[in-house]
Amino acid sequence: MPAPHPPLASLDRVQAVWALLPQTQCKRCGFEDCEAYAQSIVQEHTPINRCPPGGEEGVRRLAELTGQAPSPLDAQNGVEGVRQVAWVDENWCIGCTLCLDACPTDAIVGTHKSMHTVIEVFCTGCELCLPVCPVDCIELEVATPERTGWQAWSPEQAQTALSRYQQRRQRLLNHTRTTAPRTHTQAKRLHLSSDERAVPSEAGLIKPLEVDAQTDDVTTGRAPPLASTLLAQALERAKRLRS
Numbered sequence: 001m002p003a004p005h006p007p008l009a010s011l012d013r014v015q016a017v018w019a020l021l022p023q024t025q026c027k028r029c030g031f032e033d034c035e036a037y038a039q040s041i042v043q044e045h046t047p048i049n050r051c052p053p054g055g056e057e058g059v060r061r062l063a064e065l066t067g068q069a070p071s072p073l074d075a076q077n078g079v080e081g082v083r084q085v086a087w088v089d090e091n092w093c094i095g096c097t098l099c100l101d102a103c104p105t106d107a108i109v110g111t112h113k114s115m116h117t118v119i120e121v122f123c124t125g126c127e128l129c130l131p132v133c134p135v136d137c138i139e140l141e142v143a144t145p146e147r148t149g150w151q152a153w154s155p156e157q158a159q160t161a162l163s164r165y166q167q168r169r170q171r172l173l174n175h176t177r178t179t180a181p182r183t184h185t186q187a188k189r190l191h192l193s194s195d196e197r198a199v200p201s202e203a204g205l206i207k208p209l210e211v212d213a214q215t216d217d218v219t220t221g222r223a224p225p226l227a228s229t230l231l232a233q234a235l236e237r238a239k240r241l242r243s
Contacts, residue, residue, distance in 0.1 A: 055149020
């Protein structure tokens with residue numbers, strides 16, 4: 001019987017659990033990514049049997065680290081299977097770029113209204129590109145016909161997938177920060193999302209906008225922002241039309 005692991009701080013435990021996940025970023029566990037699942041396992045005691053890509057071996061690894069009893073994979077999250085990779089049927093691809101937006105590791109390349117293709121070595125088989133394709137031109141092919149779970153996926157592949165996922169996430173974050181609005185409507189939406197949807201309270205926390213049920217007035221304790229003024233004007237026009 002293996003020796004028990006020494007106690008770890010919460011952050012260290014999250015890192016340790018995270019490192020045992022396959023980094024496919026497939027969301028089958030019900031969380032946004034592998035890191036979020038690891039945090040929930042440590043902080044919320046979420047069951048460790050929700051990762052089909054890790055398979056039964058993945059459950060055993062997590063059980064040894066966390067102390068949770070190993071259990072069969074939860075069928076609601078999927079089943080352990082062979083590793084698959086996506087490919088695009090060039091005869092049907094319309095170049096909509098929706099699959100590019102869905103791929104967590106930037107394994108799909110292409111431009112608008114041009115055929116896309118999958119870089120097989122970077123594909124994690126997450127299947128997130130399948131439901132977004134409007135013409136169903138993406139299919140899966142088996143990459144490991146006789147191997148499943150961690151037998152079909154190596155730590156090196158997991159590290160590559162994680163690195164590409166983190167690079168993509170940082171790139172999208174930088175793009176959001178640096179992209180200036182190109183129209184008046186975009187500017188109003190950006191202003192609303194960054195300043196008006198949440199207002200700092202006196203305690204430094206986030207305080208949502210409050211609406212008076214009788215007057216439909218938005219009250220934040222300061223001068224009404226642009227979006228609130230427009231909302232009030234729209235409500236007033238609607239009242240006049242109803243009367």
